[in-house]
Amino acid sequence: MQTGPQPADFADVRATNLAVVLRHVRNHAPCSRADIAAATGLNKATVSSLVADLIERRLLRETGLAEHRIGRPATMLVLDGQPYAAIGLAVSADQLTAVAVDLAGEQLLSWRRSFPALASSPGKAVSAIAALASRVAGRVGSQNRQVLGLTVGVPGLVDSDGTVRLAANLGWRDVDLRADLVHALRDPKYDVAVDNDANLSAMAEHRYGAFAGSSDLVYLTGEVGIGAGVIVDGRLLRGGRGFSGEIGHVQVDPSGPVCPCGRTGCLEAMAGIPAIIRRVLPDAEADGPITDFAPEIDEVVRLARRGDPATVDSLAAVGRHLGHGVAILTNVINPDVVVLGGNFVPLAPWLLPAAEAELAARAVAPEAGGCRIVASTLGAGTAAVGGAARALATVDAGHLPPPPPA
């Protein structure tokens, strides 16, 4: 119970303790009521009451399995994944990705739909997003699951109201996506949110990644641009207007090339995926903005595996630039880990050594402030998974679904 501007009452205590129990079960399942009481310091009777409440809300479930040690066997508790699901949806330049995740972290579905954002208007995009979300919600509903929330990730600046201020790679400016979606979905019962894709990916890593639980974590997107999702002290860093993590257009080399944004030597222009491809595969035709880099990245990986010197050197140079960017983050924010995502993942074996060396050289704190650079292990759709994670995180934070009316 931290200091908040709001006064506290019993409901807050109850919500806090319900969330404490729920998180404990999520992190230590299966476990018994006695385990929870011992670990949290709550009274056994209180835990019993809280667990009963959570079972009534169908967030927890008793398993038949009992550990047979000495004494009375414990009735074990696990998360009940069945009755709920959270939906995450990610918009990129060429496709929409939707996932649904249940409370226990099981991915229920993962759908992709190609959608050329630059070739359509934001209005059409809203319709397409709403249609996809609606279909996912329908599927989830047909499994008798209640939707806990829908979060849409967008590669761009999203303010605290859910308005997309600027998404260069989608060609959007001042699109009030959240309100439009709520309207298109006809005021759904569940919560609708819009956030930056890097922020959501960071939430996904924070909840499901190899460094899950690390309270100071940064995720770097490797799509058309480079964005950072920053988690500090276990919470997303948003800044005054929600425009944090825009590391892609920080200058890392004043003598570097001109970036499409008009500035010079941006990290994105030096180490972004398009820059890597141009550098390694100068012959690749670049007619119009490329949006899907998979074939080219595959080719780069092939060349690197084969040990092609120019490719390896190029990737090392890119790694150094990334290390420079990570060093800026380390010096300013001092995260425990920086996770490289997107198209950086397959390239990581050739990027990381150079990046780590550069980080060590540029970081002020000894041992780079304890900061590690790793590749994401979550696979594709991280931002969408993070969208689902956001809704689940609100449950963990105490915003529980109401108990059944019956």
Place this chain on the structure above:
Amino acid sequence: MQTGPQPADFADVRATNLAVVLRHVRNHAPCSRADIAAATGLNKATVSSLVADLIERRLLRETGLAEHRIGRPATMLVLDGQPYAAIGLAVSADQLTAVAVDLAGEQLLSWRRSFPALASSPGKAVSAIAALASRVAGRVGSQNRQVLGLTVGVPGLVDSDGTVRLAANLGWRDVDLRADLVHALRDPKYDVAVDNDANLSAMAEHRYGAFAGSSDLVYLTGEVGIGAGVIVDGRLLRGGRGFSGEIGHVQVDPSGPVCPCGRTGCLEAMAGIPAIIRRVLPDAEADGPITDFAPEIDEVVRLARRGDPATVDSLAAVGRHLGHGVAILTNVINPDVVVLGGNFVPLAPWLLPAAEAELAARAVAPEAGGCRIVASTLGAGTAAVGGAARALATVDAGHLPPPPPA
């Protein structure tokens, strides 16, 4: 009441609500019990109980003055500054600064003592700091005030245990200042903490500055080095190991001069106070590390006031570098305001225009993400005041001094 790993109980509710009332009175004094109830949503009876508790702890006081509107006159409440004081102490390369502040924000004393840190050992520094703290505590005690806490600010990397990992400008490395101080002060009743001077200055600005209450604020020190104290969402950003805000050695110009840290083109080497003085006053003798820049800064200000073109140009160039640094902070953190402190304050009229222009050009978000650059108005000793503010902030957060035993 935010989500925390800790379960909550009644004591937490009480502490939270006591803090709510205390903060309300601090921000809206003088005010009546009825005002508090109306503004916070707490019940009148609850407010009465909370106020009685706070009066017993001598944190609040009733004033005789009553507002005579229609109806029964209200008995007004104000903070009772008398019984408590918090001590802040700042270490710099050439002196120690100590201040004591009461609960109402009144500065009770401000002492300076010259102390050549580089010429003495860390051990002697600990003795000197402890002696000064002890004298301040004695003076405060002789006024029948209880000391709420002592916080020491150090220009360098301080980890979460209060150990100074590296303070280049003091010549310190791995000095466990907090433990040493606790020992030298013989386990004082009050809380002892050590923190980075920029962090503490940021707390001072957050509590007493022109932008007090802004929940996303950065303070830039302008002493020997440049450090950032970062407040995000109303809380200090510390990072995984407490090494955040080290913006001084981020590279802003790869072709810049070599910095004493060994890197090239650090912000500090381009826009630090020594760099400014070298640039504007090339004739100033620089025998050994300068620690007190006051005379030189005065001279720079004189030249700038006179309109000396070389000086004005130099300051504009420095302003551009500062703007570059601020742009990095803005893109990564998106604060509402960046406060320039220390020796930047008298130079601000000539630095700010260039800095703002550079920020606008380099910030990704429109209108620089709403970020403003301003000069501190708190005067000298900001870090020490921030040290006191830290202890007072723990009271605001609910860690109240115990009620009197009587």
Place this chain on the structure above:
DNA sequence: GTTAGTTCGTCTGCCGACTAAACAAACTAG
């Protein structure tokens, strides 16, 4: 098979903290 010992989870009584509503106090308006 019985008994002792252990552990689990519930039950009971208690206490602390907030709420609602009634009420006394103290003032202004007319």
Place this chain on the structure above:
DNA sequence: CTAGTTTGTTTAGTCGGCAGACGAACTAAC
């Protein structure tokens, strides 16, 4: 001097966590 207003306290009530007792269910050992 009365009516009306506002303040702050009092009283009763509810809620939720806590402590300890208790029954339940099991293992271990004789």
